[in-house]
Amino acid sequence: MKPPKFDYHAPTTVDEAITLLSRYGDDAKLLAGGQSLMPLLNFRLARPAALIDLNRVEGLAGIREVDGQVRFGAMTRQRAIEFSPVVARRLPLLVEATKLVGHLPIRSRGTIGGSIAHADPAAEYPAVLAALDGEVVVRGPRGERVVKPADFFQTYLTTTLGRDEVLTEVRLPAMDGKAGWAFEEFSRRHGDFALVGIAAIVAGDGARCTMARLATAGAGPVPVRLRAAERILESQGLGDAAIEAAAARAAEIVEPDSDLHASAAYRKNLTRVLTERAVRRAVTRLGGR
Amino acid sequence: MSEPVTVRLTVNGVAHEGRCEPRKLLVDFIREDLGLTGTHVGCEHGICGACTVLINGEAARSCLMLAVQANGAEIATVEGLATGGTLHPLQEAFREHHGLQCGFCTPGMLMTALDLLRVNPQPTEAEIREGISAVLCRCTGYHGIVKAVEAAAKVLVPAKRV
Numbered sequence: 001m002k003p004p005k006f007d008y009h010a011p012t013t014v015d016e017a018i019t020l021l022s023r024y025g026d027d028a029k030l031l032a033g034g035q036s037l038m039p040l041l042n043f044r045l046a047r048p049a050a051l052i053d054l055n056r057v058e059g060l061a062g063i064r065e066v067d068g069q070v071r072f073g074a075m076t077r078q079r080a081i082e083f084s085p086v087v088a089r090r091l092p093l094l095v096e097a098t099k100l101v102g103h104l105p106i107r108s109r110g111t112i113g114g115s116i117a118h119a120d121p122a123a124e125y126p127a128v129l130a131a132l133d134g135e136v137v138v139r140g141p142r143g144e145r146v147v148k149p150a151d152f153f154q155t156y157l158t159t160t161l162g163r164d165e166v167l168t169e170v171r172l173p174a175m176d177g178k179a180g181w182a183f184e185e186f187s188r189r190h191g192d193f194a195l196v197g198i199a200a201i202v203a204g205d206g207a208r209c210t211m212a213r214l215a216t217a218g219a220g221p222v223p224v225r226l227r228a229a230e231r232i233l234e235s236q237g238l239g240d241a242a243i244e245a246a247a248a249r250a251a252e253i254v255e256p257d258s259d260l261h262a263s264a265a266y267r268k269n270l271t272r273v274l275t276e277r278a279v280r281r282a283v284t285r286l287g288g289r
Numbered sequence: 290m291s292e293p294v295t296v297r298l299t300v301n302g303v304a305h306e307g308r309c310e311p312r313k314l315l316v317d318f319i320r321e322d323l324g325l326t327g328t329h330v331g332c333e334h335g336i337c338g339a340c341t342v343l344i345n346g347e348a349a350r351s352c353l354m355l356a357v358q359a360n361g362a363e364i365a366t367v368e369g370l371a372t373g374g375t376l377h378p379l380q381e382a383f384r385e386h387h388g389l390q391c392g393f394c395t396p397g398m399l400m401t402a403l404d405l406l407r408v409n410p411q412p413t414e415a416e417i418r419e420g421i422s423a424v425l426c427r428c429t430g431y432h433g434i435v436k437a438v439e440a441a442a443k444v445l446v447p448a449k450r451v
């Protein structure tokens with residue numbers, strides 16, 4: 001099908017976009033890469049009165065390093081992230097996750113801000129944001145706020161973004177250069193949304209683990225930090241028994257739903273299997289890259 | 290506003306101008322307004338890849354973009370690949386290796402493969418399979434397409450990384 005009629009606006013500043021959002025109340029949609037919104041429009045599952053296109057807003061795309069963080073303008077394309085030398089150096093986990101987002105032609109348009117604002121529970125970027133405990137910057141008529149992932153994702157496709165707010169930036173702390181990392185996921189076909197995905201970062205030497213970060217995609221309505229599983233690694237190390245215990249704990253923590261793609265029990269099992277795989281692969285990368 | 294908008298863009302090096310509603314998809318603008326029906330339209334939700342074109346040198350779905358968003362852009366479609374009566378080496382490789390049967394997926398497959406080879410001029414077979422998984426083909430079983438892209442990679446002068 002084809003999109004329904006809408007008013008089209010292409011503001012050149014974030015403030016202009018915010019003013020337009022306020023004017024339309026609940027009835028406007030921001031358009032970023034369009035890789036999630038355009039299908040909804042084409043199927044007429046979304047029928048906003050107005051589209052506010054962020055693609056002409058100046059200065060909303062770009063990658064910079066500031067104070068140990070890598071900061072991404074919301075309109076930074078996934079493709080730009082995939083090929084960025086800064087991201088390769090500071091956030092190799094993000095590069096690995098990016099390659100799992102759809103396909104290259106999807107990533108040419110899709111943005112980091114759009115992916116996180118859309119909050120698909122199976123999306124990779126929200127899991128990376130949770131694993132790295134990054135933050136998003138949100139701007140509205142009342143100014144700017146910086147939000148942690150736990151205070152951002154509410155449930156399926158729902159965030160605490162106000163209807164007159166724009167996500168302007170995503171901030172991720174640069175990874176420890178000696179940490180190991182992996183993003184493991186299972187999907188039916190390459191490029192599909194994952195049934196379950198696990199982001200893992202570990203630091204340590206030999207069997208000792210000084211830091212573990214684990215987060216899920218697809219194993220519940222929002223990305224989940226698997227803190228109890230992290231603690232098992234941090235207290236018991238990175239040997240086989242500890243990894244297996246952490247993976248088993250991960251499966252206990254998550255509360256996935258059944259849908260037409262997979263049952264809850266299958267997703268729990270995938271959480272265990274993928275946590276184990278992710279941690280094992282992360283361990284092989286310990287000690288520098 | 291929902292009033293008609295003017296769209297100016299370049300397709301295969303030729304400047305075009307047209308007027309359309311803001312809701313008009315780029316793929317429909319290319320096919321209906323510009324008459325370039327080489328680009329196909331299948332699923333209209335980003336899955337099949339038939340509508341893939343290059344936008345400022347990068348492969349993207351023209352069904353997930355509004356024509357108005359392409360204002361000022363340089364688009365490359367399958368019509369731009371051959372020069373005169375001579376097929377592009379990638380097209381030649383598809384012909385040679387049975388990379389197409391009905392041809393429905395072919396325009397998107399070619400533009401996707403072209404982008405893949407620019408980003409990664411010497412891909413492994415696994416990388417080719419991953420790259421072309423962006424486009425669905427219901428006829429060939431993909432083997433011919435993989436062979437064609439492998440063969441084209443050998444012929445094409447490696448272009449610079451994107």
Ligand SMILES: Cc1cc2nc3c(=O)[nH]c(=O)nc-3n(C[C@@H](O)[C@H](O)[C@H](O)COP(=O)(O)OP(=O)(O)OC[C@H]3O[C@@H](n4cnc5c(N)ncnc54)[C@H](O)[C@@H]3O)c2cc1C
Binds near residue numbers: 032
């Ligand atoms: C075939 C296909 C496969 C895909 N596979 C995957 C996958 O495996 N993993 C994955 O994670 N994604 C996948 N996606 C979706 C992903 O590519 C999108 O990029 C992403 O979900 C949305 O980003 P976008 O920039 O395209 O946003 P849009 O589609 O433009 O917007 C999505 C939503 O977010 C809102 N929004 C966008 N930007 C902002 C902002 N700055 N501030 C506030 N709100 C905003 C919009 O209003 C809209 O509601 C796939 C898409 C397709 C078509």
Ligand code: FES
Binds near residue numbers: 330339341350353
């Ligand atoms: S028609 Fe665009 S991807 Fe199928």
Ligand code: FES
Binds near residue numbers: 391
């Ligand atoms: S050749 Fe028929 S769909 Fe690919």
